Amino acid sequence: MDASPYDAVLLLSFGGPEQPDDVLPFLQNVTRGRGIPDERLKEVGEHYYAFGGKSPINDQNRALLAALRESFDEIGVDLPIYWGNRNWAPYLTDTMRQMADDGIRRAVVIVTSAYPSYSGCRQYRENLEDAAKQVPNAPRIDKLRHYANHPGFVGSFVEATAKALSELPEGSAIAYVTHSIPTAMNATSGPDGNGYVDWHLDVAAEITTEIERRTGQSLRSDLVYCSRSGPPQVPWLEPDVNDHLEALAADGVPGVAVVPIGFVSDHMEVIYDLDTEAAQTAEKLRLPMTRAATPGTDPQFVAMLRDLVVERAAAERGEEPARPCVGKLGPAWDDCRHDCCPPLRRPTQPAKESA
Numbered sequence: 001m002d003a004s005p006y007d008a009v010l011l012l013s014f015g016g017p018e019q020p021d022d023v024l025p026f027l028q029n030v031t032r033g034r035g036i037p038d039e040r041l042k043e044v045g046e047h048y049y050a051f052g053g054k055s056p057i058n059d060q061n062r063a064l065l066a067a068l069r070e071s072f073d074e075i076g077v078d079l080p081i082y083w084g085n086r087n088w089a090p091y092l093t094d095t096m097r098q099m100a101d102d103g104i105r106r107a108v109v110i111v112t113s114a115y116p117s118y119s120g121c122r123q124y125r126e127n128l129e130d131a132a133k134q135v136p137n138a139p140r141i142d143k144l145r146h147y148a149n150h151p152g153f154v155g156s157f158v159e160a161t162a163k164a165l166s167e168l169p170e171g172s173a174i175a176y177v178t179h180s181i182p183t184a185m186n187a188t189s190g191p192d193g194n195g196y197v198d199w200h201l202d203v204a205a206e207i208t209t210e211i212e213r214r215t216g217q218s219l220r221s222d223l224v225y226c227s228r229s230g231p232p233q234v235p236w237l238e239p240d241v242n243d244h245l246e247a248l249a250a251d252g253v254p255g256v257a258v259v260p261i262g263f264v265s266d267h268m269e270v271i272y273d274l275d276t277e278a279a280q281t282a283e284k285l286r287l288p289m290t291r292a293a294t295p296g297t298d299p300q301f302v303a304m305l306r307d308l309v310v311e312r313a314a315a316e317r318g319e320e321p322a323r324p325c326v327g328k329l330g331p332a333w334d335d336c337r338h339d340c341c342p343p344l345r346r347p348t349q350p351a352k353e354s355a
């Protein structure tokens with residue numbers, strides 16, 4: 001299999017703390033200049049301390065790296081695979097320096113975020129730009145197209161959803177969950193705006209259709225949100241998963257499968273916001289709840305990432321590779337337009353001097 005013109009693959013992720021002393025500096029890295037209230041930071045710090053001060057995300061990325069290595073070896077692609085993070089070691093800039101030292105000229109990047117938005121797409125591209133500015137002879141790096149509507153991603157969630165539903169009473173609902181973002185960020189996400197929500201709705205509809213086809217039953221399903229931060233006066237996407245569970249219970253739904261389509265591994269948002277907090281809400285409501293697995297190192301997901309690297313390499317060689325995709329939105333663009341997913345404008349000073 002041909003992966004030219006690339007001479008390396010880079011896995012780019014969020015990063016997370018590895019021990020209690022890492023928690024505060026990690027949170028400072030994440031929230032620098034982003035207007036997150038101290039209250040919220042304290043609260044989120046407690047989520048990490050409740051899990052021993054360690055996020056599972058780094059180990060999950062190590063497992064993904066190993067699975068990718070194996071998957072590339074299977075098709076005879078021996079490109080080195082590097083790993084860098086936005087918010088914790090291994091920091092992207094250090095990784096990029098290593099790539100330059102190793103003589104890497106052209107790489108393709110896999111980001112652990114499947115949908116268009118400033119936080120999930122452009123911010124990673126800015127991180128790549130910023131790192132490249134600090135590293136002499138930094139490699140040129142292409143980012144893979146968004147993969148949420150790839151059959152490998154959707155297929156992984158179809159299996160996980162079927163399993164989660166199989167453990168619940170008949171007539172149970174599906175609650176698709178993703179990370180909330182400010183509504184203003186959603187409004188400008190993707191080339192035409194609203195891309196974050198539109199992509200999630202499309203993925204959710206594909207999963208539901210396939211489950212209904214398999215079971216011959218129609219299902220209630222909704223897209224809901226977790227992990228809201230930011231000041232209360234700034235509107236974020238709603239409803240929150242906990243409020244949604246209340247509504248389902250009030251409607252007499254016999255159970256709910258929570259399906260975290262916004263996330264690629266069981267990191268803190270999943271194990272705290274869903275497995276801890278939402279599970280407590282469901283228990284209080286006596287609403288049976290199961291949580292579908294995220295892709296993690298599911299062979300379908302790993303093969304998809306590998307195939308996307310091969311696809312992009314072919315496109316860069318001027319070929320016209322097949323671009324597998326499900327749903328009604330079509331395969332995503334290879335390169336984002338310059339005005340795609342702009343950052344939110346954040347006030348740098350109060351509008352009026354306080355007395």
Ligand SMILES: CC1=C(CCC(=O)O)c2cc3nc(cc4[nH]c(cc5[nH]c(cc1n2)c(C)c5CCC(=O)O)c(CCC(=O)O)c4C)C(CCC(=O)O)=C3C
Nearest residue numbers: 014016030034044055057113119120179181229267268269
């Ligand atoms: C869209 C999206 C994804 C999904 C796409 C992707 O995966 O990239 C994502 C993933 C993640 N978010 C994570 C952690 C955090 N996100 C925060 C804050 C924020 N997230 C935002 C958006 C997203 N976030 C936004 C708009 C903010 C507000 C501040 C800002 O505008 O930047 C904060 C600050 C405290 C708080 O929660 O308020 C933390 C600690 C972790 C690591 C988990 C772990 O450690 O296991 C992961 C994978």
Ligand SMILES: [Fe+2]
Nearest residue numbers: 119179227269
């Ligand atoms: Fe986040």
